[in-house]
Amino acid sequence: MKRTIRKVAILGSGVMGSRIALHFANIGVQVLLLDIVPREVNEAESKMGLTLEDKAVRNRLVNDALQSAVKSKPSPVYDPSMASRIITGNFDDDLSKIKDYDWIMEVVVERLDIKQSLFEKVELHRKKGSLITSNTSGIPMHMMCEGRSEDFRTHFAGTHFFNPPRYLRLLEIIPGPDTKPEIIDFLMDYGDRYLGKETVLCKDTPAFIANRIGVYAIISGMHTVEKMGLGVSEVDKLTGTVIGRAKSATFRTMDVVGLDTTVNVANNLYKTLEQDESRDKFKLPKIVEVLYEKKWLGDKTGQGYFNMIRHKDGSKELKEIDFETFEYKAVEKPKFKALEASKEIDNLKKRIKFLVNFDDRAGEFYRATFYDLFKYCSNRIPEISDELYRIDQAVTAGFGWEYGPFENWDILGVRDTVEKMKAAGEHPAAWVEEMLDAGHESFYKVEGGKRKYYDIRSKSYKEIPGIEEFIMLETLRAADKKLWGNAGATIYDLGDEVIGLEFHTKMNSLGAEVIEGINTAISMAEKQYKGLVIGNEGGNFSAGANLAMLFMFAGDQEYDEINLMIAQFQNTMMRVRFSSVPVVVAPHNMALGGGCEMSLHADAVQAHSELYMGLVEVGVGLIPAGGGTKEMVLRFSDRLNDGDVEMNLLQESFMNIAMAKVSTSAEEARGLGYLQTKDGITLNRKRVLADAKQKVIDLHNAGYTQPIQKTDIRVLGKSSLAMFEAGITGMRYGQYISEHDAKIARKLAWVMSGGDLSQPTLVSEQYLLDLEREAFLSLTGEKKTLERIHSILFKGKPLRN
Template sequence: MNRAIKKVAVLGSGIMGSRIACHFANIGVEVLLLDIVPKDVNETEKAKGLTLDNPQVRNRIVNDAFQSTLKSKPAALYESAKASLVTLGNFDDDMSKIAEYDWVIEVVVENLDIKKKVFENVEKYRKPGTLITSNTSGIPIHLMTDGRSDDFKKHFCGTHFFNPPRYLRLLEIIPTKDTDPEIVDFLMKYGDLFLGKETVLCKDTPAFIANRIGIYAIMSGMHTIEKMGLTVGEVDRMTGPIIGRAKSATFRTMDVVGLDTTVNVANNLYAGLPDDESRDAFKLPGIVKSLYDKKWWGDKTQQGYFKKTKDENGKTVILELDFKTMEYGERTKAHYESLSKVKDIENVKERLPILVNAEDKAGEFYRATFYDMFKYCSLRIPEIADELYRIDQAVAAGFAWEIGPFETWDVLGVKQTAEKMEAAGMAPADWVNEMIDAGHESFYKFENGKKLYYDIPSKSYKVIPGTEGFIILEAFKENKVVYQNPGATVYDVGDGILNVEFHTKMNAIGGEVIEGINTAISMAEENFRGVVIGNEGQNFSAGANLAMLFMFASDQEYDEIDLMIRQFQLTMTRARFSDIPVVSAPSGMALGGGCELSLHCDAIQAHAESYIGLVEVGVGLIPGGGGTKEMTLRSSDEYGEGDPELNTLQKYFMNIATAKVATSAAEAAEMNILRPSDRVTLNRSRLLADAKARAIEMAEAGYTRPTERTDIKVHGRSSMAMFEAGITGMLYGNYISEHDAKIAKKLAYVMSGGDLTSSTLVSEQYLLDLEREAFLSLTAEPKTLERIHSILFKGKPLRN
């Protein structure tokens, strides 16, 4: 049966319900968000003379919850206008409306009796064939359908989103024995293609997959932390980005989520897993129980493992808990040799073996926690999943890990790690040793551009289902690399398309990356038919190589800087004026030079979570790689008959002058960074494949090399006068510094086309020359060097 989801009803408007509603609105689905009617009017409503019959009162709970979500940071919506797709109501007055909706998602409190009552009410109004799912995080799915009709049971399933649903990629699909397999297939594909999720099929076991493994890792780790006497600061340094985990690491994550939530899940797992061989790990360690009893649950109680306070100068400071005294003090840091050794290693897979094998306290901690996690995961097959890749997918997507447990084990070497685990009294499941004895020494391998996993029942390797259409660059490394230098790799990804991957720090664009881009375009013009520029890292590119620029500027090597800018500009225009289509595939940060590169490609295939912008003013510069030129050109193209053209130009000027960054691909489209012809991919795993398909489409449509534009309308002195008036006002109002004003005037000069007496049509090269000269002049400014120095050596922007 063909099934389309145009309208979704979300029952329950709490933190998860409202955010799930927003994520459906993000993809253009109409949403009905319902919650209970208040029992009484509050004091404010009484003062207004309102009663419980008033619609405003009856919808107070859902209204307040949704407004709170709209104000939350990070934002739940791609763009604020999407809020209009969400209609609010209550269970008593509006439940009958679900008859018009294609999917009903229950997100009420974690109480089985309450959920059953909601489902009883749903069945009164739900039309046959409508999807009905629960977002429970722990209640057994099969218990919820008692007393429900066969049609209800057939279309019922668990769909467990992770919070916040816009940002965490996991969607666990948990069917019951009565769920129609067609419904399961639909939900798996819909979550992948339309919601952008890593959809993982789970068994109906306690906490499903991600929370079962993730909470175990946290609680087991807490026992190790207590045993080793580690501090909050030491642990968060060791368990964050350095091992490919979220910035919030261990304790900050627990403060954000709420210690009570973590404890409740752990307690439920302990109670619900009498046969789990590692059940005692779910018992609360002393340091956790003490905080829980004091109700120091994190952000929701204003203190947990961390506490915000003010110093004597009124400045906000963050203190951390001392486990020995149970008092708050200055934050501690982990000073271990192994952590210092890996600070300049960008690839987490290269860092992990150094860290885990280190002979210091950090290495001891990693071995204890990693080996225990590996053992636990191996023993959960086939209990919670029949295939090992499902555990990796769920944990990585649900807890924002770069690589999952079995992938991590692979990086460390399966055989040698298993031997060390056994020696440490943490022997893995028998199937691991059987795999090794059979000569298979990795859980994953790559063949013919595909990623394969070890299938335990068949004792062979199989392609991970659902990934057949993905491009996984690691799978091309063995025999599909056609060019490589220390900063970039060019792969032949098939069908006549090359892919350029950066692997500098933060994927910064320097000489090696420039060389890689130019080489790929030259190779494609000769023997291929298109180029994709993209990677599988967290960020597309944080911009140009500031370190090299700072070195030249400090030594006053302005000829070198001029050459550097010219090469950058030539490469950007090469991407635009080549004989083959060039497609950019940004995801994460695409800032400064990374944004400029995307602006000059023939097409952009952006991930929905792309943060794109021209941010050069933050380091005392203006966009010098064609970004200023391109925004001036796009402003000119927006002018229409009778339009106030200077207002349009000012909008683009302000985006650059304020270093505005789009917080989603949708917002990038609003800023005209993405053009109407550019496209968006919801699922990060599909981004490179979609970009490749776009390049093939353009090539097969008869791609024609563009020609340089010579019709860009600039306004000379008239726009300069407008800009300078605004800059002066901002300066006198103390909104900007004198150096900000100087940068803004340089930017205004370029976007006005220079000192022209009237509006004139100019070429792209004309604007590029103005842009380069302005950029070069700013590199001679001491305050610009101070800003660059602050970013490079302190990691934070400087306002001077």
């Protein structure tokens, strides 16, 4: 049966329900969002003469929840206008409408009696064959569908989104006892392709996979923290990005999520898991229990492990809890020999291995927590999953870890780590030693160009299902698909006569090595391939040009070198635009400055939906000079005829650059003019490179023709210069911008106007590129520009001077 999801009904508009509704709206689905009817009118409604019979009152809870969600930060919706796809109502008046909906999702409070009561009403109205799922975080599926019809039970499953559903990649799919296999297959595929999720099939066990492992890691880790006498900042320093985990690390994450959330899961697991050999690790240590009893739950209560003190003079001071006195103290700046010694190790795998084996308190902490987690995960197979890769998928997608437990075990070396674990009194499950005895040295390996996992039941390696359509650069490296490389870039054979360029500098900045890589890749593609994909799997696509090199040249007043560097960058961007084969750029997360300019010049862009794209050079006292300013003029100046509307359109483009506007989604990037109609958006990050490759093939098969430079770009000269000058002067008089801001803005206005031309004129791309380069070069000679660059490079903060 072909199943299409056009309309989704979300039952329950709380924090999760309203945000899940908005994520469905993000992908274009019509949503019906329902909740209960208030028991009484509030004061404002009473003053308006409203009663419980009025629709505004009856839908107050759902409407307030939705509006609160739309306004929340980070935004759960790609663009606020998308919320219009949601229709609101209440259970009493509108539940019958679900008969027209393809998927009904329950997201009410975590109480079995309430869920069962709602499902009883749902069954009176849902059409046969429609999907019915519960977004529970732990209530067993078999209990929720007791007493329901066969059609209900066979179309029922758990769909556990993690909060916030737009940003966290995990979607756990939990079959009920009677769920049809094709329903599970559909949910797994739909979550992947349309919702952009890492869909993980789970058994119907307490807390499923991610929370079972993730909460164990947190609470068990707290016992180690307490035993070793570590402090809040010390732990957060050890458990963040340095080992490939979320920037918010441990205690900051608990404050953001809410301590009660973690505690409730831990308490429920302790009560439920009577046969779990590590059950006692779910008991709350004092450093958790005390804060929970005090109701210091984090951001939701105003204080938790951290407390932001607001002084009378308006200043703020961040403090952390002292685990000896449970009073707040100044935030510490912890120092560990291991972390100091690992600063120069950019490769995360090498850094993890270095840190875990380092002989100091940090290494001791890592060994204790890693070994304990490895033991626990090995013992959860086959209880929570028959396959070890599902545990890694769930933890990485749900908790933002770069590598899951078994992947980390591989990094450290399975055999060596088992010996060290046993010496420390931590014995893994018997199947691990059986695997080693059989000569299998790792949980994962690449064989025949495919990533495989060790399957416990067959005692052999099997291909990980569901990833055959993905392009994973790590797998290509292991499969010896590298064609060329230097210190900052690598070219791979992506198959089907398409090559891919990855850059891997710090923050993926665009320095000389990357420029060489782009030119080499284009030359290679032009000789013998259908086209080129430029993309990577780093935390960000690119933070922009290499400022350190520019700062060095500017400080030494090497302006000829700067001029040459800008010209080379411009020429490279123009090669991206005017190559004889299609070039598709695949940006994700941050694509700033030069990363944005590269995207602007591609034949097409295949962007990840989470895209923070913008021309931000003004922030360091410069203007876009890699063709970015030129490209924005090219895109907007010729769209309309003469007149005020055209002026407004050009001014909008000017303001985007002058204010360094950055999109908060790929959809918003369209509105800002960084993406065009021809550009694609992929929701699942792991599919971006594969979709970009397909776009290259499609362009090739459509008969790609090498474009030629434009010579008919319309610039407005004096008329737009006057408009820009009026705005800049007004902003300066109002003290909204500094004198240096005004100088930068005037340089930008000069380029976007085409100079001081007496009337609108048609100019070439090269004409605008020359103006860009001149403006950029002159700004590198400004003391205040150098101060801004210095602040970014050495303090990590923008400077307004």
